[in-house]
Amino acid sequence: MNRFAPASIVPVVVSALAFCAAGQVRAEDWPRFRGPTGQGVSTEKNLPLRWSATENVAWKTAVPPLGWSSPIVIKDRVFLTTAAGSGESCRIICIDARTGQVVWDKEVLRQALRRKEGRNSYATCTPVSDGTMVYAVFAEGTIVAVDFDGNVAWINRDVRYYSQHGLAVSPILWEDLLIMQYDASAEEGDLRVGWQIPWDRSFVLAVDKRTGRERWRAMRGRSRIGHITPNIMTVGGKPQLISAAGDVIQGFEPASGRLLWTVANPGEGVVPSIVIGDGLIFTASGFGAPAIRATRPAEGDTPAQVVWEVKQQVPMMSSFIYSDGRLFTIKETGIAMCLDARTGKIIWTERIGGTHSASPILAEGRIYFLSEEGESVIIEAADQFRVVATNTIGERCRASYAVSGGRLFIRSEKNLYCIGK
Template identity: 40%
Template sequence: MNSAPLRVGLLALVSFVGAARATADWPEFRGPTGQGLASAKNVPTQWSATANVAWKTALPGEGWSSPVLVAGKLYLTAAEGDGAMPSLHALCVDAASGKLLWKVEVMTAEAGATKEFHKKNSHASPTPIVRDGVIYVHFGHMGTAALDLSGKVLWRQTSLAYAPMHGNGGSPALIGDLLVLNCDGKTDPFIVALDAKTGTARWKTPRQTPARNKFSFSTPLAIEVDGATQIISPASGFVAAYAPQDGRELWRVRYGEGFSIIPRPVYAHGLLYVSSCFMRPMIYAINPKGAAGDATDTHIVWSYAKGAPNTPSPLVVGDELYLVSDGGIATCFDAKTGQVHWSERRGGDFSASPIAAEGRIYFQNEEGVGTVLKAGKAYEVIARNDLGERTLASPAVADNTLFLRSKSHLWRIGK
């Protein structure tokens, strides 16, 4: 008897069950797909600092990592103590009650490691990622670690030293059995893949960039092109695709002197959407199919400058691309052509990346005001909601619920 069809069927079933289970979780920066898309139901549209709040929990220390949710538990990072040598922690919060279940010191930064620090940054800005019972936490140039779900440290990686600019920022990405990190400091930037089980470096690829300012903070994204996985990783001066097997650069698209790249790319309709960030941000739609070497002159489908973000990531819902600039200009494009459907000023400054749920777009500004829009070609505001506390982190989403991290608290919105 040929068992191959049975094995294929079982694998398909396992994949389906895993995918179904994963829809209840928000396991990494920007959710299950890494692109801000929620499948949750009955997501709240209205709240305030006192209304429609299930709980509000004071968090120890400081940090701007976004919350992630797996199996009813929320995971974050925070830093406490001496600003020059902070104690770096992983936190676990019960999603039902808001109770802090554990706080574990992962590592202590070495003296002088945190001297470069932006006013909007923190010592704990990268978002954790959780898979198969392991929590991966990253503190940029200060180190990376893996913990089990009880908070036991499984491994630490502190040998990837580089000179930071403005502190840490970009979150890790899990791609197969690799934990991929962008390490774009002031000099000698590189991308590195760690063995997810051991923390040892499997490959490390230098960034050959012409940009004068080398530092950036983006988060990698894995995509499939012609049946092969590519790791998309923006850097100062260019965005590139890397082979997961050995880290070799497959292609790149240049965007001049663009630096301090923060937004995570998104991929839809066969196009990649990336921002060139400082000093003159532009949004680029890039077709990776058939790209090789320097693809700048052949694979940019469209680009647009007005309202492009330096910090918040793009969002694609259906046929529309949504952006919000750091200065609060929200724009909706035809994702395939770049045609602008609408562009409106939302008010306030923005750092958090938008998310989508049930045909709605959620924007959260730095002053704590969340705006809910109806997704589509027409501009329609559903609600404006004020927490009254500074918010730079991006939301996590579950059925009936939004989880928001503010300056001092973690909030569960929804009853």
Template identity: 35%
Template sequence: MPRFLPVLGLLVSLATGPASAAYPVTVGPADWPWWRGPTRDGVAPPNQTPPQKWSATENVLWKAPVPGRGHGSPAVVGDRVFLAVADAQTETQAVHCFDRKTGELAWATVVHRGGFETKGNAKSSLASSTPACDGRRVFINFQTANTITTTALDLNGKILWQRKVSDFVQHQGFGSSPAVYGPLVLVTADNKGGGAAAGLDRETGTVVWTRTRPKLPNYTSPVILPIGGKDQLLLTGCDLVTSLDPLTGSQLWEHKGATTECVTSTVTDGRHVFTSGGYPKNHLAAVTADGSGKVAWESGARVYVPSLLYKDGHLYGVQDEGVAVCWRCDTGKQVWKERLGGTFSASPVLVGDVVYSVNEAGKWFLFKATPEAFTLVAENKLGDEVFATPTICGDHIYARVAEKVDGQRKEWLYCLGKQ
């Protein structure tokens, strides 16, 4: 279980990195401060009791309108919910802050105007990054005017600093989310023009370290995971699996073990890094994370966009084409699979022993994370289009969905909880 409160001069936890009085990370045990949650692996904080049944009217605590189109997830810290927004009508990219209890809009800050890129995959958006919050600042990445820029705002929506990470050559789109670690915010911008990975000072935006990345398209976010008693910054895709020291950017190890284009965020069982991708080949592999370069196993399973979950020696995934699968971590052997139906882009979230997963048509499937057999817990319907991964914390579900009324698409942020 991660520990969240900073202790001066000590390693606070493997989730937040070393803390100091100048760089505290003040988030609580019921928060979801960044992409894939407090432990960065899609696992909800312990002892959560979100609803398992809901509809457009049942167990809806509040519903807030969201302008434009975006696929980033909400970040939840304290009494605030943060969301990246892109509005094509006004050509603005912004961060919106909602009251966690009521859903009322607290503030909306435009981060960029103009520079909208209309090319790319039809399933991408110009607000696909999930904000990260350290309790004092909110960090967000946006692609605009052929560049990737990271912006820091205070909790009242004031822009504190902006830093260009890399030039960007559009291919399918951009969706890499920032990651808070120690005194830094970590960012990546892989692309065909040659991207970068960087560590930026959270207080000032100063570039502390940077590394050039291959000239290949890729879409993953930086992920820090504890392996072998050490925090490793893991990058997958570009035909590589790369491990860096998150504080210095120095390479710990790197070797081939991934396909070129990846979207998913990797997880670990403490021994392996699991990499999955979809171009130029369908690809799922377990890479030994000790620097030996050994690929323990590899299969042709297609887990391209939705990220994997790890629990008790097994991987659980929902493939893009709508099939739930359980694999053994040590051998890659498929234990069971079950067709859910539909197409999936959002990543599943693990709450206790239940997986929450939603397809692109807004149909939710809840099933047990157990190797015994596929066990369906519940099915629900909310919205007509869902690409954003849900956020589950504080016994609530925060879901970004789109509804179509009279042929018009409208986004909403729902807060679901037991009434």
């Protein structure tokens, strides 16, 4: 089969931010996993503080299960992915952000069902948009680009991904590149290597966002499984692609894929995404060698180094919030923590309850957590722990929030909620 399938395979008829510089993304859009910067930070004002499954709900729209990708919002459109049926039918859904009406729901490709961890889905990777196109990745590692009418522009099938736990990394955009990392594991029947990855199965891939053709592929070397969405960081006036696997953090030149530096980051099956602040890179591994770490990237002749690590209340799933020199975390068991981002000193630890897979967001000095039970706990992003509000929709939630137009978008197992008026 041609690795770049033509658009005719689909039966129905498409800033200043580094990763979408050539697109038409607005400041209020939420174009990728964890928002414009990939850090869960929103500049929106007057977001809702109170709601329920029926109160302060602008609309609720049923979405076919199952997918744990988070929604993205561009202009007046919400996009999300799902793997319908038993998971073979890979679909992108477009919803009117104003009314909740489904604009289109299209199968963009079909995939073989392979092994995954029970909490994962066959559509967990959150799509990304440059304001003109939507780019999505599904469980086999296939990348597809569609326009805003759902027309397929290209499909890249170069990667045949396998992991014992499925795929959970989300793609990012930088200039004219779509960047995706694949930290896989041994195929069933292959040499059993546990979570250690053969050198040729862990790599970072960049494709031309206009054509889907590979521009570079950076082999990681021996590593361990990871599900970490990368990010872009400016170091010494130059961009670095910060990418981590199960036991390494690496900096790459995003234009070429040239490896700039590597630092050990012991762990296995790492999920929390890269967060950046105070010139540091924050990572966590809740499996294998649990630790929250702050790493300073290499610059000039100064090598990269781990600045501090904390081994208490390490999150396995949820990513951090960085705000004004503070790092906020949530463990899957519902324990929240605030640390000094420069030193790693723990400022407070509090139990907010629930089981947590989704990553929190920050807006107007408040942090919004979302539990798997559908309960949202809102706290002040401050040195003193204070709960602002607690709300629930009473449905299972593993996807993270999206924010746009003064509203919150919450994906549950079967519905997409728009919170706010």
